Amino acid sequence: GAVVSQHPSRVICKSGTSVKIECRSLDFQATTMFWYRQFPKKSLMLMATSNEGSKATYEQGVEKDKFLINHASLTLSTLTVTSAHPEDSSFYICSAPAGQGVEAFFGQGTRLTVV
């Protein structure tokens, strides 16, 4: 099946710094990717839709200047958490559609801890 690779799997950063998370589709092209955030013992909340060749679409309440999304190619989307604060600590998961959009494949997730 299709594989989505997310990197890093775990990162610790200091408050005020920026962190970049990569999401790659390894054996298929994805013009659209999705970024989700998950708090401990909670569900996944869609943050934004990453669109290759155009601006990302952010969900209501998500700060686009804080969570920068770049869909650099048909196989790579990046999420940069800028000026990170402890409240940005969370589990971030990307997904990409395959199989004509029917299947949703998820990356391994990134555990971000801001200290």
Add this chain to the structure above:
Amino acid sequence: ELKVEQNPLFLSMQEGKNYTIYCNYSTTSDRLYWYRQDPGKSLESLFVLLSNGAVKQEGRLMASLDTKARLSTLHITAAVHDLSATYFCAVGGWETSGSRLTFGEGTQLTVNP
């Protein structure tokens, strides 16, 4: 706004028993997904249900979809400890960018020996 509700949110059951997790959603949808999540891990795809009356089975898990009732069920047969995990249903639609999903709250399943 699409809403997805799961119940129960917490389920503790004995090995060998059967139980059903329910997933209700608020608007018409074309696709219903079930995922499993282990602690600290990402999502593992279990089932994709695409049409009314769809039923899929894998091992001790069986999922069904009733689009008229806007209800999906995940039935667990003769539970074993290895099934302990959090189970999410998610709803998507053809009219949206492929696979944009709205998730239920999740059901935390614990199977006791």
